[in-house]
Amino acid sequence: MRRALLAGVALFVLIVAVVLIRTFNFTPEAPSTVELITHEPDPDVLAQHMSEAIRFKTISTQRPSSSDPEQFEQFIAWFETTYPEVHAAMTRELLGHTILLRWPGTDPNAQPVLLTSHYDVVPVIPGTESLWKEPPYSGNIVDGYVWGRGALDDKSGVIAIAEASTLLLKKGFTPKQTVYLSFGHDEEVSGREGAGAVAALLKERGVQLEWSLDEGSFVLDGLIPGLDKPVASINVAEKGYTTLQLIAKAAGGHSSVPPGRTAVGDLAEAIVKLQNSPLPGGLEGVSEEMYDALSRHMSFAQRMAFANRWLFSGLVESTISRIPAGNASLRTTIAPTMLSASIKENVLPIRAVATINFRLHPRDTVESLMEHVRNAIENDAIEINLVSGNEASNVADTSSPSFAAMKQTVVEIFGDVIVAPGLTVAATDSRHYALVADNAYRFHPVVVGPEDIASFHGTNERISVDNLVRATNFYAQLLINVNE
Numbered sequence: 001m002r003r004a005l006l007a008g009v010a011l012f013v014l015i016v017a018v019v020l021i022r023t024f025n026f027t028p029e030a031p032s033t034v035e036l037i038t039h040e041p042d043p044d045v046l047a048q049h050m051s052e053a054i055r056f057k058t059i060s061t062q063r064p065s066s067s068d069p070e071q072f073e074q075f076i077a078w079f080e081t082t083y084p085e086v087h088a089a090m091t092r093e094l095l096g097h098t099i100l101l102r103w104p105g106t107d108p109n110a111q112p113v114l115l116t117s118h119y120d121v122v123p124v125i126p127g128t129e130s131l132w133k134e135p136p137y138s139g140n141i142v143d144g145y146v147w148g149r150g151a152l153d154d155k156s157g158v159i160a161i162a163e164a165s166t167l168l169l170k171k172g173f174t175p176k177q178t179v180y181l182s183f184g185h186d187e188e189v190s191g192r193e194g195a196g197a198v199a200a201l202l203k204e205r206g207v208q209l210e211w212s213l214d215e216g217s218f219v220l221d222g223l224i225p226g227l228d229k230p231v232a233s234i235n236v237a238e239k240g241y242t243t244l245q246l247i248a249k250a251a252g253g254h255s256s257v258p259p260g261r262t263a264v265g266d267l268a269e270a271i272v273k274l275q276n277s278p279l280p281g282g283l284e285g286v287s288e289e290m291y292d293a294l295s296r297h298m299s300f301a302q303r304m305a306f307a308n309r310w311l312f313s314g315l316v317e318s319t320i321s322r323i324p325a326g327n328a329s330l331r332t333t334i335a336p337t338m339l340s341a342s343i344k345e346n347v348l349p350i351r352a353v354a355t356i357n358f359r360l361h362p363r364d365t366v367e368s369l370m371e372h373v374r375n376a377i378e379n380d381a382i383e384i385n386l387v388s389g390n391e392a393s394n395v396a397d398t399s400s401p402s403f404a405a406m407k408q409t410v411v412e413i414f415g416d417v418i419v420a421p422g423l424t425v426a427a428t429d430s431r432h433y434a435l436v437a438d439n440a441y442r443f444h445p446v447v448v449g450p451e452d453i454a455s456f457h458g459t460n461e462r463i464s465v466d467n468l469v470r471a472t473n474f475y476a477q478l479l480i481n482v483n484e
């Protein structure tokens with residue numbers, strides 16, 4: 001008995017020792033001492049160009065026929081006169097209203113690269129215009145901010161890439177690799193005719209990019225609980241977008257003599273069962289790399305848990321899963337969004353339909369998802385219809401020279417921030433570009449806080465002039481860094 005007790009105590013002490021040693025060794029990379037680099041873009045010119053760009057109502061609506069093509073044409077003309085150096089040095093093609101520029105590199109054998117962003121914007125919800133502190137298409141410059149729809153998503157990308165290219169051209173810089181610049185016109189409505197057409201054209205010409213860089217994440221400031229430093233999240237994959245319908249059928253009839261359960265009841269049960277059967281999630285692949293990088297900067301308890309996943313993985317995963325954004329980073333999510341059934345309150349439904357939107361984690365496929373749903377609802381009488389099914393993207397390589405160059409550039413422009421790979425949970429144009437790129441990265445080089453995040457597709461979207469300066473510096477420095 002005494003011996004067993006002693007053995008138990010010894011084992012406990014050993015486990016505690018291992019846990020502590022692993023925790024103390026689980027430390028962040030040393031903070032960077034690199035000096036900040038600036039290419040000295042003129043903040044006033046940047047703000048002015050941003051302001052002008054916002055004033056074009058290049059709005060993507062769900063029905064393309066209700067967009068205003070003239071606004072897009074005027075934007076293209078404005079872009080050409082505003083960036084003469086870019087248009088003199090590069091050849092331009094228009095694919096619909098998407099602008100594709102080719103900046104020839106000096107080495108014909110080097111793989112080309114792509115910088116991209118989109119200049120279409122989502123509409124302002126009718127009735128919310130008066131909630132804006134500055135009118136949504138004014139481009140007003142107030143207290144160091146340029147206001148309006150598209151300021152963050154994603155006209156600032158267009159402006160920063162064009163300004164950075166102009167700065168480099170004025171310095172006489174020529175890239176070794178051919179650089180493509182692509183500015184999409186329909187990202188907010190699938191990107192098929194813009195980015196999709198660009199990817200198809202490059203493929204047809206036999207162009208395979210070494211890497212592409214698009215929107216998809218930011219330098220996140222005050223957005224990740226437990227971290228006091230900003231996090232530059234360079235996203236290496238994006239989730240797939242899949243919509244299914246669950247359809248329950250029944251005989252119908254008068255609601256005064258209903259069966260034990262109507263089609264609505266069957267459907268409701270299926271939805272509840274599905275919501276109670278989350279898809280498997282877990283800390284592996286890109287999710288693991290991301291949390292590994294972040295948790296090194298967290299509190300002792302959090303570091304201890306992450307450093308000892310051999311012991312605490314269940315606890316870590318369930319803790320992350322409790323927060324919706326954390327859950328979305330670990331697994332395919334399930335969101336029932338629409339319901340329909342009978343046409344009248346006293347008519348039994350012959351069909352009840354639920355629309356469910358899923359965001360596919362890279363570990364799942366549309367096929368494996370449908371299998372999961374079938375098993376979860378345990379009712380073969382419920383029909384499962386695939387409305388749309390986009391797989392998750394490939395996962396870009398975080399050990400590539402291009403990822404290292406991006407990391408290096410982040411540190412040179414943003415200073416002491418945490419750089420971590422991440423997963424984009426929404427859809428971007430990169431799902432198209434990834435088809436012709438060895439590595440598709442998603443990172444818009446601006447600093448955003450909680451207020452900025454709320455303004456995406458919402459009210460009071462704006463960008464600081466400081467952010468425009470940093471983004472311009474980032475793109476210029478990135479092209480220099482990858483050239484070396």
Ligand SMILES: [Zn+2]
Nearest residue numbers: 153154187215
């Ligand atoms: Zn966007």
